[in-house]
Amino acid sequence: MAEPAVKDLVxxxxxxxxxYPEKIDLRQSDENGVVQLHLIVAEEDKGKIIGKQGKVIKAIRSLA
Incomplete structure (x- = not known):
């Protein structure tokens, strides 16, 4: 299980x-000791969250 602080930060x-922050859903899966956070956002927000060349999402991943 991911630390609640990590999920809250992401x-x-x-x-x-x-x-559209109300359309954000953050789900968690635990398999074989590996925790993954799955982020679901509105279609209109995907570009902002990913960023140019994936820089924003890579930065978020490095924090988590």
Missing amino acids: LYIVKQLAD
Whole structure:
């Protein structure tokens, strides 16, 4: 299980970037000791969250 602080941090950052924060869903899966966070956002927000050449999402991944 991911630390609640990590999930909260990712959710906070993404909500600040999104035009439609109410449409954000952050899910977690645990398989073989590996925790993954799955982020679902509005179609209109995908570009902002990914960023040019994936820089924004890579930065978020490095924090998590």
